Amino acid sequence: MTKRIAIIGGGAGGICAALGAARTAREQGSQIEVHLFERNPRLGIKILISGGGKCNITHAGPVEELLREGFPHKNEQRFLKYALHSYTNEDVLAMLSSHGVTCHARDNGRVFPDSGRADDVLSAFETELRAADVTLHLNSRVTAIEHVDNSWNIKIRGGGYQADALILATGGTSYRKVGTTGDGLAYVEKLGHTIVPIRAALAPIYLQQPPAQELVGIALRNIELHVVRDGRTLASCSGDILLTHRGLSGPAALGISREAALQMDDGPIEISANLIGRNIEDCRALVLDVQRSRSQQQLKTWLEELLPNRFVPHALEQASIPLDRKWNALTREERDRLLAALTQYSFGAVAEIPLDRGEVTAGGVSLKEVDPTTMMSRLIPTLFFAGEMLDVAGEIGGFNLQAAYSTGWVAGSAAVKQRSERA
Numbered sequence: 001m002t003k004r005i006a007i008i009g010g011g012a013g014g015i016c017a018a019l020g021a022a023r024t025a026r027e028q029g030s031q032i033e034v035h036l037f038e039r040n041p042r043l044g045i046k047i048l049i050s051g052g053g054k055c056n057i058t059h060a061g062p063v064e065e066l067l068r069e070g071f072p073h074k075n076e077q078r079f080l081k082y083a084l085h086s087y088t089n090e091d092v093l094a095m096l097s098s099h100g101v102t103c104h105a106r107d108n109g110r111v112f113p114d115s116g117r118a119d120d121v122l123s124a125f126e127t128e129l130r131a132a133d134v135t136l137h138l139n140s141r142v143t144a145i146e147h148v149d150n151s152w153n154i155k156i157r158g159g160g161y162q163a164d165a166l167i168l169a170t171g172g173t174s175y176r177k178v179g180t181t182g183d184g185l186a187y188v189e190k191l192g193h194t195i196v197p198i199r200a201a202l203a204p205i206y207l208q209q210p211p212a213q214e215l216v217g218i219a220l221r222n223i224e225l226h227v228v229r230d231g232r233t234l235a236s237c238s239g240d241i242l243l244t245h246r247g248l249s250g251p252a253a254l255g256i257s258r259e260a261a262l263q264m265d266d267g268p269i270e271i272s273a274n275l276i277g278r279n280i281e282d283c284r285a286l287v288l289d290v291q292r293s294r295s296q297q298q299l300k301t302w303l304e305e306l307l308p309n310r311f312v313p314h315a316l317e318q319a320s321i322p323l324d325r326k327w328n329a330l331t332r333e334e335r336d337r338l339l340a341a342l343t344q345y346s347f348g349a350v351a352e353i354p355l356d357r358g359e360v361t362a363g364g365v366s367l368k369e370v371d372p373t374t375m376m377s378r379l380i381p382t383l384f385f386a387g388e389m390l391d392v393a394g395e396i397g398g399f400n401l402q403a404a405y406s407t408g409w410v411a412g413s414a415a416v417k418q419r420s421e422r423a
């Protein structure tokens, strides 16, 4: 008898769940129908907007490296290990290449299509789904799910479907306007699953005192950003930042945002930066050296070699040093304040880490309640999960899409194997 697997959510996770299910059914010769429900008129809208439309498809390198670099939390690494080995970055690239989508890795390991078009990536997935005989239900928002007598009733507007196994892949809750409103999380919470509270990740940081107008658009390169409370550094991230009209963006700001959002649960936090990437003692030695060798020059001449020109007056203002101060007139107190401004420049208190602006959301279905080798619920054996709705959030660099493909693939193939065994 033909069994039916329903997948809700047609992003990277849902697409790969469908492909994994279809491939496994074919390999096993099982009679299985795969149905993919997506509320939008097209699948994979987040693939289309990823990497600024260029799609940072995945990250190059061996699986162990991806786990280490891409997923800072040990429980995420443990959870994803099996999935990332089961459907690897190489598997994704081989599939894309079979559809003529060639890719390249940048020096930092991020992989992009040579064409620079996310649409090519999505089109390849769509072609693959058609070839795999997956039944697509577009414009089909699932409004409720019911688990009755070991079978699933799936409600969409104007109709309903029945399925023997269900894979939920409805994503996180950021960028809600593209369809990720957390529907799946609400459904599984009702079914008894624990949802780890949702937090922003890879999001910009809004400051209580946004940068002055003349600083908006400035990039600070290779700095070290810190989350600070009461003078104690709680988290750090290195890289570039961009000053915006609301606060901070750019890789280092996005990279630190998850920890910042978590820390905000426990009280107010501030953001500071080591602007020159040296510890205070190295910085002191450097400054003393410059003070000797450039005694006739103004400080700002040297600072303009290190920092964007427009930023320099603000660094000096934070150190309470006049803009025209020469090195030979710099007092010891002023030098100490300069060192502090360079190594602990304060951007002030954080107002918000906006959840909806995050490229990904942390939190979601508790990993403790999901079997990492099948993505099956430990509570309801015919229920599976894929992608961002799990409590996993990777770093910038293609890690999140890869986690979605891999968990999707494992969920799809495991659902088919389970259904075949029970047939």
Ligand SMILES: Cc1cc2nc3c(=O)[nH]c(=O)nc-3n(C[C@H](O)[C@H](O)[C@H](O)COP(=O)(O)OP(=O)(O)OC[C@H]3O[C@@H](n4cnc5c(N)ncnc54)[C@H](O)[C@@H]3O)c2cc1C
Pocket (backbone or CB within 6 Å): 008, 009, 010, 011, 012, 013, 014, 037, 038, 039, 040, 043, 044, 045, 046, 047, 049, 050, 051, 052, 055, 056, 057, 058, 140, 141, 142, 143, 169, 170, 171, 172, 175, 178, 179, 180, 181, 182, 183, 184, 358, 359, 360, 386, 387, 388, 389, 397, 398, 399, 400, 401, 402, 404
């Ligand atoms: C601006 C931006 C840029 C990004 N850039 C990158 C990048 O370059 N590289 C990278 O690795 N990651 C990137 N990410 C993160 C990455 O896109 C996501 O982590 C990944 O797409 C998650 O895949 P998913 O399948 O779990 O969820 P999603 O892709 O969010 O898919 C979930 C799908 O479920 C559908 N859905 C929701 N509810 C229902 C319902 N009730 N019924 C039917 N359908 C429903 C949604 O419409 C959506 O299509 C970016 C994210 C954003 C927002």
